[in-house]
Each structure stands twice: as structure tokens, then as C-alpha cells.
Amino acid sequence: DVKVTQSSRYLVKRTGEKVFLECVQDMDHENMFWYRQDPGLGLRLIYFSYDVKMKEKGDIPEGYSVSREKKERFSLILESASTNQTSMYLCASSFLERKKETQYFGPGTRLLVL
Amino acid sequence: EDQVTQSPEALRLQEGESSSLNCSYTVSGLRGLFWYRQDPGKGPEFLFTLYSAGEEKEKERLKATLTKKESFLHITAPKPEDSATYLCAVRILSGGSNYKLTFGKGTLLTVNP
Numbered sequence: 001d002v003k004v005t006q007s008s009r010y011l012v013k014r015t016g017e018k019v020f021l022e023c024v025q026d027m028d029h030e031n032m033f034w035y036r037q038d039p040g041l042g043l044r045l046i047y048f049s050y051d052v053k054m055k056e057k058g059d060i061p062e063g064y065s066v067s068r069e070k071k072e073r074f075s076l077i078l079e080s081a082s083t084n085q086t087s088m089y090l091c092a093s094s095f096l097e098r099k100k101e102t103q104y105f106g107p108g109t110r111l112l113v114l
Numbered sequence: 115e116d117q118v119t120q121s122p123e124a125l126r127l128q129e130g131e132s133s134s135l136n137c138s139y140t141v142s143g144l145r146g147l148f149w150y151r152q153d154p155g156k157g158p159e160f161l162f163t164l165y166s167a168g169e170e171k172e173k174e175r176l177k178a179t180l181t182k183k184e185s186f187l188h189i190t191a192p193k194p195e196d197s198a199t200y201l202c203a204v205r206i207l208s209g210g211s212n213y214k215l216t217f218g219k220g221t222l223l224t225v226n227p
Contacts, residue, residue, distance in 0.1 A: 048214065
């Protein structure tokens, strides 16, 4: 079974703090993704990575950065947290096989920025 | 602009009352349509992938179908444990040779006993 884990289920931070969200997958997947999910807006892609040390902006990258130093780990960084970054953050991983790809999600981190 | 629209936004069924959820899309270069189930406070759980118009996939009480413009998730004789939000996503080219998923906003299904 694919296992994607996220470092925290719930997190409370103050405005201006630097926040690290960690994601680890154990299936040797090349691709990893960070999304945020908000009521009425659905899942939106923040960043993704298709290889170690590679990253590509998604649809809403502003205010975020990412790091992929090892294949199994993908970190999302909020350099200076703001209240509008309060959200559910979801990590996913996938691999490509014969042009087919399926993303598997972690349990999510619910972040509250005060 | 690529669009994925799910309907209805919410659906309430009685146990055993079959129905369908719709996912319509306007994208260029579709490379797969995905259905996920999401329980409150949890990450989405993969259900199906469909790649070609006419393709069908089944799992227990769920059956997914695909046409060139939309996909349906048919739920036959649902049970209360089928209550969840069902998400549809399409896989499209994201510049270069990489792909991304674009999600609909989901259908919240409630099955009453």
C-alpha cells in the first residue's frame, strides 16, 4: 500500500512565523505535490516536484516555497505566515508508468494562523 | 481556461436509493480523469482513473463512466458508510512535459439510514 505521511495533523502558528510542513512517502515515487483545500474553492495546487531538487510552481505559489533534498521528502515552507494561509494542506505523491499516473494523498495538516 | 464542474454540490439520499454524480470538464489534452472519496478531516482516497471515452470502472457499489465531455459516478443501493465528499479531477499538461491535476469542488453525499 502507498503510504504518504505528513508531519502534523494540526498546527497553530502566529502571524509572521516561519512554518515548515513535512511530507514523506515510502513508495519511491518521483513526483510529489502540495495542495491547499478551502471551503468553496476546492483543492488548489501550490507547488510540485518531479525529481530531487526540482520544483515547479502550481496555480497559487505566492507566499510559499518548497524543498526536495531527498526523493522521499517534500517540504512546504511558509516564510512569513499570514492569516489567509489558514487552510488544510494536503501532500500527494505519484509515479509515471506507461504514461499513466495516480496521485496518492496524505492525511492532511490543518493549519491555523492567528 | 481549463474547467472542471461537479454537480450537484450536495446530494442527500435514502439508503438503497441509487443516483449519479456528474463531473463535466472543458480541458484540452485530457490525460486521465480521476475520482476520489474524501471523508471529513482526511485526505482524498483514490477510487478510479478513466482514460478513454467509453471506459467504465467498478468498485463495490460505485461505477464510473467517461464520455468526451463528462464523467458520471453511479452509486447503486448506497449505504450510510458511502457518505463522503466525492472529488473529480482531470490530468492535464502543465507546461513542458509535466502534468498536473485540476480538481472540481466536489459533491457532498449524505446517505440516510
